[in-house]
Amino acid sequence: xxxxxxxxxxxxxxxxxxxxxxxxxxxxxxxxxxxxAGIDLIEVGHGDGLTxxxxxxxxxxxxxxxxxxxxxxxxxxxxxxxxxxxGIGTVEDLKKAQECGAKAVRVATxxxxxxxxxxxxxxxxxxxxFTVGFLMMGHMASVEKIVEEAKKMESYxxxxxxxxDSAGAMLPVNVKEKISALVKNLSIPVGHHSHNxxxxxxxxxxxxxxxxxxxxxxxxxxxxxxxxNTATDVLVAVMNKMNIAHNADLFKTMDASxxxxxxxxxxxxxxxxxxxxxxxxxxxxxxxxxxxHARRAAIRFNVDVREILIECGRRKAVGGxxxxxxxxxxxxxxxxx
Amino acid sequence: xxxxxxxxxxxxxxxxxxxxxxxxxxxxxxxxxxxxAGIDLIEVGHGDGLTxxxxxxxxxxxxxxxxxxxxxxxxxxxxxxxxxxxGIGTVEDLKKAQECGAKAVRVATxxxxxxxxxxxxxxxxxxxxFTVGFLMMGHMASVEKIVEEAKKMESYxxxxxxxxDSAGAMLPVNVKEKISALVKNLSIPVGHHSHNxxxxxxxxxxxxxxxxxxxxxxxxxxxxxxxxNTATDVLVAVMNKMNIAHNADLFKTMDASxxxxxxxxxxxxxxxxxxxxxxxxxxxxxxxxxxxHARRAAIRFNVDVREILIECGRRKAVGGxxxxxxxxxxxxxxxxx
Numbered sequence: 301x302x303x304x305x306x307x308x309x310x311x312x313x314x315x316x317x318x319x320x321x322x323x324x325x326x327x328x329x330x331x332x333x334x335x336x337a338g339i340d341l342i343e344v345g346h347g348d349g350l351t352x353x354x355x356x357x358x359x360x361x362x363x364x365x366x367x368x369x370x371x372x373x374x375x376x377x378x379x380x381x382x383x384x385x386x387g388i389g390t391v392e393d394l395k396k397a398q399e400c401g402a403k404a405v406r407v408a409t410x411x412x413x414x415x416x417x418x419x420x421x422x423x424x425x426x427x428x429x430f431t432v433g434f435l436m437m438g439h440m441a442s443v444e445k446i447v448e449e450a451k452k453m454e455s456y457x458x459x460x461x462x463x464x465d466s467a468g469a470m471l472p473v474n475v476k477e478k479i480s481a482l483v484k485n486l487s488i489p490v491g492h493h494s495h496n497x498x499x500x501x502x503x504x505x506x507x508x509x510x511x512x513x514x515x516x517x518x519x520x521x522x523x524x525x526x527x528x529n530t531a532t533d534v535l536v537a538v539m540n541k542m543n544i545a546h547n548a549d550l551f552k553t554m555d556a557s558x559x560x561x562x563x564x565x566x567x568x569x570x571x572x573x574x575x576x577x578x579x580x581x582x583x584x585x586x587x588x589x590x591x592x593h594a595r596r597a598a599i600r601f602n603v604d605v606r607e608i609l610i611e612c613g614r615r616k617a618v619g620g621x622x623x624x625x626x627x628x629x630x631x632x633x634x635x636x637x
Numbered sequence: 638x639x640x641x642x643x644x645x646x647x648x649x650x651x652x653x654x655x656x657x658x659x660x661x662x663x664x665x666x667x668x669x670x671x672x673x674a675g676i677d678l679i680e681v682g683h684g685d686g687l688t689x690x691x692x693x694x695x696x697x698x699x700x701x702x703x704x705x706x707x708x709x710x711x712x713x714x715x716x717x718x719x720x721x722x723x724g725i726g727t728v729e730d731l732k733k734a735q736e737c738g739a740k741a742v743r744v745a746t747x748x749x750x751x752x753x754x755x756x757x758x759x760x761x762x763x764x765x766x767f768t769v770g771f772l773m774m775g776h777m778a779s780v781e782k783i784v785e786e787a788k789k790m791e792s793y794x795x796x797x798x799x800x801x802d803s804a805g806a807m808l809p810v811n812v813k814e815k816i817s818a819l820v821k822n823l824s825i826p827v828g829h830h831s832h833n834x835x836x837x838x839x840x841x842x843x844x845x846x847x848x849x850x851x852x853x854x855x856x857x858x859x860x861x862x863x864x865x866n867t868a869t870d871v872l873v874a875v876m877n878k879m880n881i882a883h884n885a886d887l888f889k890t891m892d893a894s895x896x897x898x899x900x901x902x903x904x905x906x907x908x909x910x911x912x913x914x915x916x917x918x919x920x921x922x923x924x925x926x927x928x929x930h931a932r933r934a935a936i937r938f939n940v941d942v943r944e945i946l947i948e949c950g951r952r953k954a955v956g957g958x959x960x961x962x963x964x965x966x967x968x969x970x971x972x973x974x
Contacts, residue, residue, distance in 0.1 A: 469922035497919020503840020527915035582834020
């Protein structure tokens, strides 16, 4: 399978979850962590795109351009992207975002309305930005229709086109069908963006990858509108398990959730969707009863608890063999010396 | 695809989440709702199976047999099942469970240890019980090994054999491979039980169904050990969307979560894993912004909010068309007269 490029939208789609109340400190902290984790594109701004901060879509604490500037000041390797919904944001807004440091834009329209993206995609390309066509509510168009609309975006100059399951309404079989058709009919890469309403965000992301999508969206711990997005951290774990190539580092992506996002959410009284303790147990293939013992051993031998669990899984430790954890932690500590 | 038979394990695997502290009232309430929803098998008892209430596995509030009796008193159409892990529970315990009203048993062993289930499966069959072989930690055996172990359970007389992903460590590709091999090599039905550690409980359940499994486990709102189980309510919704035959009623399964389980959990200070509001939005394929308006219209016209949302999805209402909701609710109300 081809290499996957990840776009993390914690600071854009996830902004719905915090009522668009990220501040510039939050943004710098989370962007720094995502950048360190090797996420390809980091999306920031109001949940409804550039200048979405209105009475209709919810007022944000800071304006989008301050958020873009803060993100740009923290980013080193990742590409900084904004979302623009024609009708909410304008080409002038996009120019301002670029001046503030945005390198990419995702121009989003309803799945049957690609026409309205023409001037924005063309303008973005002329401005030298990496430009993604983002077809929202992908479940509402037939395969033929979504191909037709995607081809329009391609013709305007888009570098990538997404089939976006905004309502979390798609099934793996639908995703496969639509992504396959897009891959077959376009000469640019195809992306997919999932929501977890039917518990299928990860399952649908895998179906998209299987069908040839190479751009996949996620958000840390699945933070996002409705039931949340595909969890970037979980997706990275699953891709590792499947030997799918990508640029992200699993532990650093988890750290971005645990050390950067969660304290920010806690301060806002918002809960994350994903438990990374149970995730790493599944990744390792260990019994839950191992976690507490592994945590103790991690402190005792000064090693990462995740490495202990992964090694327990590799050695096929089963329930009742918790004593083995000490030996494993000690072995890991020795290897590190 | 063949018809799917659902086993709900809220009151067994979900019992881990409440530290095995269901009381007989909780059990009666939840069993009544599951039974009304058309769930085929309802599993009750300690999370680690019959007589698991020990210092090792966690003391329960009531003994398992009281729980079985309470469940039996509430059940009308579903089959009442218990779980038995040889080494924790005994054949004597099983006899007692049957006297209390259990009609089925799932005899559970580590995936490589089917041998230890021989006497229990044979005894259960002799007692006239519906008998399921339950191979736990299914990710820890190769395809060949799990087939070999499942064939043993079949030879002891099991009516069904499960590949159980106890650690939530399997990927759809693994599930497909193992379930297909079991279906091919056994002459009895094959089942699958997922956990959501990698966000794949629903995705893996679908992969299992696609590969020919006809028995699938879930728990209300995904309540269960670790990251939780496949959410029965979400699975029913997804199967409806895929036109997969089963015996459950979607709204009544959701009601079992919302009206029976959630108040019980709330009293215990435990949170559910699944948000059924966002689930029904995904099922219907509607924008989140529709929910509040649909709720108001549901009260005004005395119709089910879920019917309104589903009809909005059917009519392909999009953002900005919230006014349509009133008309739709009124139409539904008229049709009901």
